[in-house]
Every structure is written in structure tokens, then in C-alpha cells.
Amino acid sequence: AQSVAQPEDQVNVAEGNPLTVKCTYSVSGNPYLFWYVQYPNRGLQFLLKYITGDNLVKGSYGFEAExxxxxxSFHLKKPSALVSDSALYFCAVRDKGGTDKLIFGTGTRLQVFP
Amino acid sequence: DAMVIQNPRYQVTQFGKPVTLSCSQTLNHNVMYWYQQKSSQAPKLLFHYYDKDFNNEADTPDNFQSRRPNTSFCFLDIRSPGLGDAAMYLCATSSQGGIEAFFGQGTRLTVV
Structure with a gap:
């Protein structure tokens, strides 16, 4: 069965420093991979996706993933963190040619300190 | 703007009293999903529609039902809410063969 794992419950980083949020996946074929961000009491916002091609994907708000x-792996990165980046981040996978289900990791809380 | 809209944003219901959450979309996507998310955990898929074809997850309790009267609207019915059903409920859409899913803002359900 397809799955994603986010090994860190929380990541702390100082503002201006680079950040990395880790994600590993397990699928039988070639995956579609996604990162979503969630602010308190809000829905999930799409950040970026990997389908095929270039291994470095650029997304919203200066985020990228490799x-x-x-x-x-499909780690989320940003060269210079902002306090406003503090949120809950979810990695997700969809099996190509599968059932259209989107399966989420357990989430990583990013805390950026001033 | 095209979007996924969930109403209400916050819903309080009594233990055992049926409650309905609604979702509408202007994206004309044919796939719609309902997820349950408890206290900052991963969203858990309850079921999804492929057009009118209903796909229930194996571990979704019978207490949870859904209706999709047309492309734009989808409802989540909880027949007899228990305290354990308090959660954020997220609706999402995607196009057939599409890539990413688009989420609504969610409805936070409180059971008293």
C-alpha cells in the first residue's frame, strides 16, 4: 500500500536560516508527491507537487522540494525561513493510475523563531 | 474566484443529534473527497465520489454517510455524532486524472 512518512513531529528553525522538512514515500509505481501547508483552523493549502521531470520542484511562498x-524522499526546503512560515506541513502521495486517493503523512509542525 | 467552500466553518451539535456538513465547488471537478482530521493529525479519508460513484473507505464507520446531488455539492451526514467524532472535516476536489486536490477551509465540529 502506498504511504508517506514524516519522521519529525516538529522542526524548529531561526528566522533567516534554511529549513528542511523531511518526507519519505512508499509506492508500488511512480508517485505523484505533494506538499500542503495548514494554518490553525484552516484547510490545507497546496504548496507544490512532483509529477515527473526535474527533481527540484519550486512552489509557492519560496518553497521547493527535491x-x-x-x-x-521528497524533502521540503526553503533557503531563508520566515516567522510567518510557522504552520503544520503535510506530505502526501497519490498513486499514478491508481484510485485518485490522496494519502497524507502525519504532519510536521514548523516553528520559526524570530 | 473558483474555489471549494465549506459551510459552516464551525458547527456545534449535541451528542446523538444528526448533523450535516456541506461542501460546494465552482471548479467543476468530478472527484470530491471528505476527510476527517483530529487535533493536528493527518487527514483521514472517509470517502470520495467519482462523479456519482461513491467510494467508501473500509474503516469509515456506518455513522458517516454522504450525498452528492450534483457536481457542485457534496454533503457529509453524521447520523448520531459521538464525542469521538469531534474533529475538523475537510472537503476537497480534483479533476478526473488531475493531479493536486483543492481543499476547502474545513468545518470544525464540536459535539456536546
């Missing part, structure tokens, strides 16, 4: 097939 797809690594050999390590089955």
Missing part, C-alpha cells in the same frame, strides 16, 4: 528516487 525528489530523490533512490532514497524515496
Amino acid at each position: 525528489f530523490n528516487k533512490s532514497q524515496t
Whole structure:
């Protein structure tokens, strides 16, 4: 069964420093991979996706993610964190040609300190 | 703007009293999803519609039902809410063969 894992419950980083939020996936075929962000009492906002092609994907708000097939990872990155980036981040996977289900990781809370 | 709209944003219901949450979309997407999310956990898929075809997850309790009268609207009915059903309920849409899903703002359900 397809799944994603986010090994860190929380990531703390100082404003202006680079940030990384980790995600690994497990699927039988080639995956569609996503990152979503959630602010308190809000729905999920789409940040970026990997479908195929270039392994470095750029998304909203200066975020990017690197797809690594050999390590089955799709880590979210940003060169310089902002306090306003503090939120809950979810990695998700959809199986290509599958049932259209979107399966989420357990989430990582990002805390950016001034 | 095209979007996914959930009403209400906050819903309080009594233990055992049926409650309905609604979702509408202007994206004309044929796939609609309902997720349950408890206290900052991962959203858990309850069911989804592929057009009018209903797909229930195996572990979704019978207490949860859904209706989709047309492309634009989808409803989540909780027949007899228990305290454990208090959660954020998220509606999402995607196009057939589409890539990302688009989420509404969610409805936070409180059971008293």
C-alpha cells in the first residue's frame, strides 16, 4: 500500500536560516508527491507537487522540494525561513493510475523563531 | 474566484443529534473527497465520489454517510455524532486524472 512518512513531529528553525522538512514515500509505481501547508483552523493549502521531470520542484511562498528516487524522499526546503512560515506541513502521495486517493503523512509542525 | 467552500466553518451539535456538513465547488471537478482530521493529525479519508460513484473507505464507520446531488455539492451526514467524532472535516476536489486536490477551509465540529 502506498504511504508517506514524516519522521519529525516538529522542526524548529531561526528566522533567516534554511529549513528542511523531511518526507519519505512508499509506492508500488511512480508517485505523484505533494506538499500542503495548514494554518490553525484552516484547510490545507497546496504548496507544490512532483509529477515527473526535474527533481527540484519550486512552489509557492519560496518553497521547493527535491525528489530523490533512490532514497524515496521528497524533502521540503526553503533557503531563508520566515516567522510567518510557522504552520503544520503535510506530505502526501497519490498513486499514478491508481484510485485518485490522496494519502497524507502525519504532519510536521514548523516553528520559526524570530 | 473558483474555489471549494465549506459551510459552516464551525458547527456545534449535541451528542446523538444528526448533523450535516456541506461542501460546494465552482471548479467543476468530478472527484470530491471528505476527510476527517483530529487535533493536528493527518487527514483521514472517509470517502470520495467519482462523479456519482461513491467510494467508501473500509474503516469509515456506518455513522458517516454522504450525498452528492450534483457536481457542485457534496454533503457529509453524521447520523448520531459521538464525542469521538469531534474533529475538523475537510472537503476537497480534483479533476478526473488531475493531479493536486483543492481543499476547502474545513468545518470544525464540536459535539456536546
